[in-house]
Amino acid sequence: MRIVTSNSYLESLLQGQPQLPASPLAWLNQLRANAVDRVAALTVPTTRDEEWRFTDISPLTKQSFQPVRTASRLQAADVERFYLGEAVTRLVFVDGVYAPQLSSVARDLGVVVTNLSAAVSAHAAAIEPHLGRHTEFQDNVFAALNTAFLHDGALIVVPRNASVAVPVHLLFIATQKEAASYPRCLLVAESGSTVTVVEDYVALQEEAYFTNAVTEIALADNARVNHIRVQRDSGPAFHIANCAVSLAHASRYQSVSVALGARISRYNLNVLQAAEGAECAIDGLALIAERQLADTHTCIDHAKPHGTSRQLHKCIVGGAAHAVFNGKIVVRPGAQLTDSSQSSRNLLLTGKARVDTKPQLEIFADDVKCAHGATVGQLDNEEVFYLKSRGLSDVAARNLLTYAFGAEIIDRIPIASLKHRLEQTVLEQTQSN
Amino acid sequence: MIHQDSKTLLEVRGLCATVNSVEILKGIDLTVRSGEVHALMGPNGSGKSTFAKALAGHPAYVVTGGAVVYEGKNLLELKPEERARAGVFLGFQYPIEIPGVANSQFLRLTYNTVQAQRGKDELDPLEFDDFVREKMKLLEMNPDFLDRSVNEGFSGGEKKRNEILQMALLEPRLAILDETDSGLDIDALRVVAHGVNRLASKDNAIVLVTHYQRMLNYIVPDYVHVMESGRIVKTGGKELALELERRGYHWVSVEHRAAAGAAACA
Numbered sequence: 016m017r018i019v020t021s022n023s024y025l026e027s028l029l030q031g032q033p034q035l036p037a038s039p040l041a042w043l044n045q046l047r048a049n050a051v052d053r054v055a056a057l058t059v060p061t062t063r064d065e066e067w068r069f070t071d072i073s074p075l076t077k078q079s080f081q082p083v084r085t086a087s088r089l090q091a092a093d094v095e096r097f098y099l100g101e102a103v104t105r106l107v108f109v110d111g112v113y114a115p116q117l118s119s120v121a122r123d124l125g126v127v128v129t130n131l132s133a134a135v136s137a138h139a140a141a142i143e144p145h146l147g148r149h150t151e152f153q154d155n156v157f158a159a160l161n162t163a164f165l166h167d168g169a170l171i172v173v174p175r176n177a178s179v180a181v182p183v184h185l186l187f188i189a190t191q192k193e194a195a196s197y198p199r200c201l202l203v204a205e206s207g208s209t210v211t212v213v214e215d216y217v218a219l220q221e222e223a224y225f226t227n228a229v230t231e232i233a234l235a236d237n238a239r240v241n242h243i244r245v246q247r248d249s250g251p252a253f254h255i256a257n258c259a260v261s262l263a264h265a266s267r268y269q270s271v272s273v274a275l276g277a278r279i280s281r282y283n284l285n286v287l288q289a290a291e292g293a294e295c296a297i298d299g300l301a302l303i304a305e306r307q308l309a310d311t312h313t314c315i316d317h318a319k320p321h322g323t324s325r326q327l328h329k330c331i332v333g334g335a336a337h338a339v340f341n342g343k344i345v346v347r348p349g350a351q352l353t354d355s356s357q358s359s360r361n362l363l364l365t366g367k368a369r370v371d372t373k374p375q376l377e378i379f380a381d382d383v384k385c386a387h388g389a390t391v392g393q394l395d396n397e398e399v400f401y402l403k404s405r406g407l408s409d410v411a412a413r414n415l416l417t418y419a420f421g422a423e424i425i426d427r428i429p430i431a432s433l434k435h436r437l438e439q440t441v442l443e444q445t446q447s448n
Numbered sequence: 449m450i451h452q453d454s455k456t457l458l459e460v461r462g463l464c465a466t467v468n469s470v471e472i473l474k475g476i477d478l479t480v481r482s483g484e485v486h487a488l489m490g491p492n493g494s495g496k497s498t499f500a501k502a503l504a505g506h507p508a509y510v511v512t513g514g515a516v517v518y519e520g521k522n523l524l525e526l527k528p529e530e531r532a533r534a535g536v537f538l539g540f541q542y543p544i545e546i547p548g549v550a551n552s553q554f555l556r557l558t559y560n561t562v563q564a565q566r567g568k569d570e571l572d573p574l575e576f577d578d579f580v581r582e583k584m585k586l587l588e589m590n591p592d593f594l595d596r597s598v599n600e601g602f603s604g605g606e607k608k609r610n611e612i613l614q615m616a617l618l619e620p621r622l623a624i625l626d627e628t629d630s631g632l633d634i635d636a637l638r639v640v641a642h643g644v645n646r647l648a649s650k651d652n653a654i655v656l657v658t659h660y661q662r663m664l665n666y667i668v669p670d671y672v673h674v675m676e677s678g679r680i681v682k683t684g685g686k687e688l689a690l691e692l693e694r695r696g697y698h699w700v701s702v703e704h705r706a707a708a709g710a711a712a713c714a
Contacts, residue, residue, distance in 0.1 A: 396507070401544040404504050405558035405614060406532040406565065415557070419548030423597075426548060 021058040024076045028160060028195060029054060031082045035166050039136050043165070046147045050162035057156040069339045069371040070310040072279055075253045080195035080225040082164060083110035087190065091117060094188055097217050100432045102184035104128050106169045109188045110224075111196025113167040117186075125177050126210065131168035131199060141172045146201055149231040149259035149287075158257045161197045161229040168199030173208040173238070182211040182243075182430050189248065192222035200230040204238035204266075211241040211429065218249035218276070226277075228256040234266035236290070241269045243428050245437070248276035250305075260286045262293035262322075271427050273437060274301040274309045275444075281310040288315070288322040288350075296325045299340075300424035302444055304333035304364075314343040315355065317383075323354040330361045331421050331445065332368035343375040344385060351382045359389040362420050417445040449650070450670050454481045457519060457622050457653050458503075464513035464678075465502045472498040474678035475514065480622065483650040487664055487689060488657045490675030491697045496657045497541060499675070500626040504538035505531050518622065533565040537620030539611040541627040541657075546598035551610070554598045555580055559617045583616045587643045604631025605640075612643045623647075624655045629663035641666030661693035674700050 032051060038044050059076055060067040087109035094117060098105065104124055107117035113130040120128050127138060135142060147165070152158035169185045187198045204210055216226060226248060234240055240260075248254045254277040260268050274280050286295050301309035315324045330338035338361065346353045361370040374387040394416050402412035421441040428434045458480040465473040472495050480486055488496050502509040503516065505528035516523040523531060546554065552573075559580075560570040571579060581591055587609045599607050608628050615623050625644070629637055644667055648654055656667060664672075664686065672688040673680045674697065681704040682688070692700070 398544050398546065400506055400528060401540065401546075402558075403528040404506075404532055404538050404540075405618070406529050406562040407558060408529050408561075409527075411557075411561070412529075415549060415554075416546065419546050419597075422548035426597075 021076070022055075024059060025054050025057070025156065025160070027079055029163065031084065032163050034084065035164065038132075040139055042143060043135060043146070047163055047165055050152055050159045050165070053152055053159040054156060054163055057154070057159060059156060066312065069337070070279070070281060070308060072253075072281070074279060075225065078193070078223060080193055082196065083112055083191060083194045086112055087114045089114065089117060089188070089190070093219070097186055097188065097215070099182065099184050099213065099430060101430050102182045102213065104181070105184040105186060106130065107186045107188065108167060108169075108196070108198060110191055110194045111167065111187075111198060124179060126174065126179050127170065127172035128183055129170050131170045131201065132166050134170050138170065138172060141203055142170065142201065145203055145231055145233045149233060149261050150229050150257050151259070155257065157227050157255045158229055161199060161227050161257070164197040165199055168201065171200075171202045171210065171212060173204045173210045175205040176207040177205075178209040179211070182213050184213045184215060187216045187226070187228070189216070189218040189222070189224050189226065189252065190220065192220075192224060194224045196224070196226050198226065198228040200228075202230070202232045202240065204232070204234045204240050206235040206263075207237045208235075209239040211243070213243045213245070213430065213433065216246045216248050216254065216276075218247070218252065221249045221251060223251035223253070223278075224249070225253045226255070230256070230258040232258070232260040232268070234260070234262050234268060236264040236266060238263070238266045240267070241429060243430065243433065244270065244272040245433070246272070246274045246276055246280055246282070247440075248280070250276065250278060252277045254280040256281070257283045258285070260284070260295070262286065262288045262290065262295065264290040265292040267294040269296045270298070271424060272297075272299045272311070273425070274299070274303070274311070275440060277307065277309070279308045282312070284311070284313045286313070286315045286324070288317050288319055288324070291319045292321045293319070294323045298326065298424050298427055299328040300421055301330045301338050302421055302441060303331070303336040303338060304444065305336060306334065307336045308339070309336075310339035312341045312343075314345065317344070317346045317350040317353040317355065320349065320351045320353070322350060324356070326357040327424065328359045329420060329424055330370055331364065331417060332361065332370055333364040335365070335367040336369070338370045340370070340372040341375060342373070342387070343377065344387070346378040346380050346383050346385065348379045350380045353380065353383040353385070355383070355385045357387040360420075361389070361391040362417065363391065363393060364417065414446050418442050421445065449483050451481070451483045451650060454483045454650065456480070457482050459517040460514070462514035463499070463502065463511065463516060465498060465509050465511045467498060467509055471512070472678050473502065476678070476680055478673065478680060480653045480655065482621070482653055484653045484671065485648060485667060485669045486653070486655045487669035487672045488655055488675060489659065489672060489689065489692060494675040495678040496675050497626055500538060500624045500655075500657050503624055504528060504536060532618070533562055535621035537615050537618055537623045539608075539615060539623065539625035539628050541630065543599050543607040543611055545600045547600045549598050550594070551596055551598050552577065552580065552594040555594075555614065555617060558614065562618050580613075580617065583613060586616060586646055587613055588639050589613060605633060605636035608632055608640055609636070609643075612640055612647075616643065616647055621652050622655070623652065624657065626657045627659065628656070629658055629660065637663060638666060661689045664689045676701050676704065
């Protein structure tokens with residue numbers, strides 16, 4: 016038996032890295048080089064690491080993945096079923112590579128939406144303070160790997176006081192087995208601006224591939240960002256993602272993230288309230304079955320006073336699937352009058368389904384309001400009886416309640432077509448007979 | 449209204465039931481004919497709501513004795529959903545909130561389920577929308593309640609209107625309304641009672657479970673029953689409710705015990 020060590024596995028992942036074209040920006044080349052160094056110094060986490068206690072990613076290390084370097088030949092007809100009617104502006108990446116023929120940018124949008132590698136020179140001033148600055152990769156091997164491969168990606172810069180009425184769709188399509196893709200998004204919302212962005216991961220085939228994404232979102236004073244994240248990767252895929260959000264004074268970040276696909280998925284969302292009066296509402300839904308594992312780790316860091324945060328995370332777990340939620344709330348010294356609430360609600364549909372949920376509050380200020388709660392259970396018998404007393408069969412009643420449990424989160428997505436599509440998916444996945 | 453030739457809808461004989469192994473119903477006898485309105489009154493804990501839920505088939509209420517015949521069928525053999533489809537309706541004292549399901553979606557689903565079981569046509573969303581809006585007028589309900597999640601964030605009065613709206617859609621033969629008047633202000637009470645009256649016909653029957661006489665000013669009962677300790681201990685006409693309002697329940701139990709004592713001595 017050949018023993019693959021964690022480091023040789025990481026080395027194998029890094030194989031394609033030296034072939035990346037150099038950036039015209041020296042600091043960006045340096046950033047990548049630093050990331051490569053960190054990958055070399057780090058190891059793949061195991062369940063002995065506290066942050067990965069419940070999530071065994073060793074199945075990932077048993078398969079090899081390489082980045083795709085060739086441009087996709089896909090045409091619109093192949094993928095347009097994934098398009099959103101509301102989003103005229105769309106960037107499409109196929110196996111991590113920008114696909115201009117599938118992308119579309121409305122000219123009069125008044126906002127920069129472009130492929131990162133093409134725009135680094137033109138928008139260097141907007142990019143440099145943020146790219147790689149919000150997502151810490153010193154101790155995070157997956158963020159380091161993504162940064163080492165930083166090339167194509169989505170760049171959105173919303174100018175001061177600009178308000179974009181229609182959503183921007185970032186569509187990441189996986190098409191090949193054994194492909195490693197490193198999606199990267201940077202969203203800079205300048206002061207007083209408003210934007211809605213959909214980060215959407217889909218697959219054309221049921222293949223095993225590896226998506227390792229990093230998203231950085233910076234909100235300046237009074238900015239408003241609505242971030243919808245949908246992970247509907249293929250069943251055998253691996254999906255690991257890090258998202259870091261930084262909130263300036265009186266800015267507001269709202270997000271809904273939905274995890275449906277992948278054999279193993281892990282989403283780390285870190286929200287830093289870096290100035291007074293920041294607000295965030297982050298909601299999540301994991302709907303999994305069979306032998307899937309979906310892990311969501313969130314951290315809301317109340318660093319300054321008068322911040323508010325609200326969070327509802329739900330998991331619907333069927334088959335022998337396993338959901339993990341770790342919700343950390345930090346209230347730093349001096350972050351007085353913080354108002355935070357967190358709720359983790361979990362529905363287990365079978366005897367073999369499992370959930371590990373952990374609220375983690377670290378409060379270092381005394382005049383704060385922090386509410387949290389977690390429930391794990393089956394459907395409520397009173398609710399089932401109510402529906403049966405209206406003529407619904409036991410199965411129909413349970414299906415409707417399971418659907419409703421998920422729909423409460425889906426309902427918070429402000430894009431009708433996406434909401435409808437996801438509701439259909441939830442409906443299909445929650446209908447047992 | 450009492451009709452001499454009307455047929456018997458519900459025949460309850462010696463019904464006993466337990467909740468968490470505690471006997472709550474200790475032998476209820478009640479006959480309801482079509483066209484009639486019955487009021488079931490009694491102090492807290494006398495078993496009124498238990499009786500209502502046992503008739504609807506709530507699994508936590510275990511029938512341990514007696515018989516219930518509904519339209520010639522053994523009601524106790526039917527599942528809750530089969531009872532509903534057969535025309536038994538329970539208006540809940542505390543209607544359940546279902547976040548995530550639009551009220552219109554829920555109402556259409558229940559309506560179509562029951563219609564299909566009765567061999568009638570189902571309605572598509574557009575047809576149903578017209579139909580339900582018409583029914584909502586009966587209860588002076590704002591159509592906005594169609595788009596909201598079922599009962600979520602509804603006030604007490606709005607929830608009760610939504611219950612009666614379901615009654616209007618499902619057209620039950622036997623409607624058991626469990627404290628439909630609780631949580632209603634005077635105006636809402638009038639509207640809801642008016643709605644119930646409009647739904648009452650010579651072919652159906654209504655059992656009102658209530659603490660207070662005030663609802664009976666609007667929905668005039670043919671019979672008033674007083675429950676105590678899991679039994680019906682007195683039955684009278686609508687004037688009995690007025691007397692209860694004036695004198696409370698205590699005298700009924702005194703009278704009942706005296707009668708029971710006399711019967712035991714005889």
